[in-house]
Amino acid sequence: MSLFQVKDLAVHFGGIKAVDGVSFEVEKGSIFTIIGPNGAGKTTIFNLVSRINDPTAGSIHFEGRDITRVAANQVASLGIARTFQNIELFDNANVMQNILVGCHVHVGTSLLSEILRLPSFTQREIESRKNVEKIIDFLGLDAYRDSTVGSLPYGLRKMVELGRALAVSPKLLLLDEPSSGLNVEETDNIGSWIRDIRDVLGVTILMVEHDMRLVSAVSDRVLALNYGKLLAIGTAAQVQRDPAVISAYLGN
């Protein structure tokens, strides 16, 4: 029984079939990567999983539970966190606050206790800050704790977004093109972070990525997608050798 399953998932925007009957399973503790040319529907799958869009058909199961219709803001509390292709951080807040937002589902203080600063509130608040502090250490963001995110360089902001996702303390982490906009060196770092997250924090990872070096470096299984259809699934090596995939990338 795998941690996460997608069955015959399909979504149509007007006439376009963005995702067209895709099925796959992600084993607990594995790193599963979706690849494919631009517009293949990779991000769309993420948006379906994090419930930003509704699927036209098919089902999504997480820990054996059907989450195809849960509300978008419920996904996090189930233990699924995500990052975004072009960073979606809270630019006017500092790193600390951004990551604290990640703890949202775990803090659960009532408005009244916040206004009156009840001990219960203070204690909860401190817990979550401890938690955030751990993540900041883990990602080595100590130096930037108080700097406004909007003023940080791109690479760091990616890390902050990663940290925010981790603050949800997810069982499944969705990474949307973690390497996009990074240089070679940064990409390698990201690679090792991803592995650490799996190995140290034991988080299962589902990612969309196009940098094949990164993909083959970290992925246990790879799924190739084109025009919303599944082309091939298997190890990085297998998929890369698959003729269908090659022709898709060469585009004929």
Place this chain on the structure above:
Amino acid sequence: MNEFLQQLVSGIAVGCVYALVALGFVLIYKATDIVNFAHGEVMMVGAFLGLTFIEILKLPYWIGLLLAIACMTVFGMLLNRFLLRPLAGQGILAVIVVTLGLSILLRAFASVIWGPETFALQTPFYNRVVRVGEVVLSQEHVAIIVLTIVLVAALYAFFRYSRIGIAMQATSENQLAAYYVGIPVQKVHSLIWALGAATAGVAGIMLAPIAFVQVNMGYVGLKAFPAAVLGGFGSIPGAIVGGVIIGVVESMAVLYLPEGINNVAAYILLLLVLMVRPQGLFGIQSKRRV
């Protein structure tokens, strides 16, 4: 029955004024993403220009009308150049605040230039009536409706057939693409503004004989917005229909509904639309992608 028909006609007439103002800022919104909260005041300026040419300079009505329209096109371009182009890329809040500020300024300047009093604007239709059987219609109302139909038809033809008109549509659909295929986006924008201001000007001059010309007549703009939303912002036929609907509903409300409803009818409509069908009667909804 006659009462109903007469009210229907005057409702439509007032609705046409709303419609023209709404049309103006829908044009502008589609092309430049700027919601001009000062469009009612732009209309007011148009009315005052009409007043200047027709009453003060004593020019014949039609010539005065044309001159006023000409000035309005220039006025629109100037607004675009000096106030709204700097706004490009600013957020909606900035746009709202700046255009609200603009509306305050226009009112202020108008009252300095033309004075705070109310003025009458003579028209060829002054106090004449058309009799259709039992029904007595004021020529001013009929004139407004006819003029609006003509104007809308002209605009339709312009967008449909003229090269620049098509360019404008393209720009409204997708600025970047338009830019790539070599449409001079900036120029198109200022033309759109010219057009928007001109239609508003016409609306103002047509409104003048029934409502008189005065600094606060721009509040009509507040009715034009519900009109635009009702028709699904960004849809031009929508704006027209929306305007007429609101005009009619208001004037019927005075006759057949308890006191006060007519004052808020437009806004109740707007809220209903936003709650039930935010994309309006004609619009299509778009979702932000991540």
Place this chain on the structure above:
Amino acid sequence: MYFPKRTSYRDDLRLFPDRFTLWQYLALFAGLLLLPLAADGYILSQATFVFIYGIVAVGMMLLVGYTGQISLGHAAFFAVGAYTAAVLQSRGMAFLPAFVAAGALSGVVGIIIGLPALRVKGVYLAMATLSFAFIVEEVIVRWSSVTRGNRGMTVNDPVIFGLKLSGPVHMYYLSCVVFWLVMLVVINVLRSRTGRALSALRDSDVAAESMGINLAKFKTTAFAISAVATGLAGALYAHKLSYISPEQFGIMVSVEFLMMIIIGGLGSLHGAVFGAMFFIVLPQIIVGIKNYLPTRIAELPVLESVSFGVLVILFVLFEPRGLNGYWVRLKTYVSLFPFYRRGMFKRNKIASSDLIKH
């Protein structure tokens, strides 16, 4: 420049980050407390209005500045607060319960007016709130059995524990206390989970939702808190003027509220307060300037509205951080003297100027 040094997580939660700030505020409180000894009723009345509009500004700042929800309907909350307080007390209710009721009722109205925010945003929301404001105003006019409609109604002096609060001094203290209470509440909300959720949904509603933030719930919360604050301010306004009529709560009031916080500087409570001060003091400034202007211009009746409109436009285009921007710069300049360099704020300016872009 000042760097936060923390030894425990508790330090993060302090109201005043360090002793220095604490002393600054204590001094401020002392000053406010003793003002009536130095100032006459005229100054106190101005201060009172600054507090009243300050409360509104803080409430609006929470909604517009921190949550990114545009409202052109705050005149309605102001009116509901004013009329609730006036009506209840005219029917013999004591001040305090009436005052609380005023806040509560406008809070409820706030939730209703906030409903469109769950479906639409940006200019649609602005227009929806504006429409609601029109409707509320109309209701007040029509419901004359309670509100005396267009005739307007006089407002009794508030009585707290047998002490009749009349005259500038009493109103000054009353509004001062209420202002700081509201301020405290808003600060506490902003620097806790709710506050983080609010600015999160302002900056990226998608990301916020994927972090488990219930947009509907928090937008509504923001509207409610903002409305309560504005309602309380309305009640104070009613007592300060001791006569209210529907004409005093037209749309221009909502517009002025919005412009007030824009000029003050979005996304900062200091900004809110600066906005309120500016809003009350501007007319005096203009009266002062008039003497130096050629009579032709000084005679112009529109001077005030023109300067208001111009300033708003200039601020949006050239100083999106409003008066607070200057304040922050002044502070850094002083604390860094003589090492201040120009362009120090380039990056933050980019960051905070897009507050206004929501």
Place this chain on the structure above:
Amino acid sequence: MGFKKTSLVAIAVAATLVAANTSAQVRGVTKDEILLGSHIDLSGPIAELGRAGVNAGKMAEEEINAAGGIHGRKLRIIWEDSGYDPKKAVLVTQKMIDKDGIFALIMATGNAPAEATYPMLIKSGVPNLFAWAGSPMFTEPLEKISFAFFPTNGDTMAPAVKHFADQGKKRFCFIYQDDGFGADVKEGVDRALKAAKLQVIEEVGYKRGTTDFSAQVARMQRGNCDMLLLGTVPAPAAGIVQEVRRRNWNIPILASSNTYDESTLRLGKEAMEGVHAAVVIPNPDPDRSSPAVKEWLKKYQAKYNQPGSLYGAYGYAIVHLAAEGLRRAGPNLTVDSLVKGVESIKGYKTLFGGPSVNFSDKDHKGMRGALLYKVEGGRWVPEGGELQPVQ
């Protein structure tokens, strides 16, 4: 808690201080000066009116002082701008009371601002003389230190309506501006019809800035009335009358006092012919008014090189009436002697005519009656004499 205690102390202290500077001899009265204050709209919607009022007011002030002042004291009036904004009115009035220490406030202008400043005047014991506003608030209920000169909009409308009811009109229709002013007129209409054992058949309001009145007029036509009443200001009045005539519905029309204005004729043109209006003070007219008024018009023209208007007349009349009250108060001027003085004014006529001004210890309303005017040949002409007030 410390804060509260100290604040209470401070309240006490401050309060005593305030008390102290009020209980000086008589605030605003020195041995050679009487200091009065006024707030009036010089920058808002009725700035036009405000300017004329202040100009004429200053004229009156100078005349009075030139004639030796009042019991040897010179009159000095502070004119503050309210911008027709209640908040600003309250602020400037607070200033005049605390900083300038005025003896009385005269000519508080505009309903909303004057109503907003009324309570604070009463609280601080500053007389409220002759507000330039039609609101009944200042005299109903009777308040010792508050006197009206200007009849309420209702008091002016009522006699005119009664007049036509007595002439046998039975079915009255009523269009009114949907705000405070309209409400005041409505009160007068209802009062008059009640006195004549009648009631309004059809009535409808319109909001300021209404564009088209055809719906309102259509609704009136249903009532098949024999007289149409208007509680309007000039522009809408002209709009409504034109719409009525356009439907060639020739029903007699009576409009409230605010409609009595040149601009109504300018806007309404020939449609206005035959429209009646209730009038308080006749417009100073260069060729038809008394020599004194012609003299006044000359002086005004000379001083401000612009024609003196009805608004000027009001300002002028109000200041002179105040002077009359102060004179009758006698040499040792206190609030009480002022009240006595004003209450002793009977049958006073302003320079410009209009109903006579009467005060008593039971009645602080001043003018109550009204004049009736009518549009003939494109100008307002008087019809008959003064109409008796309706209680």
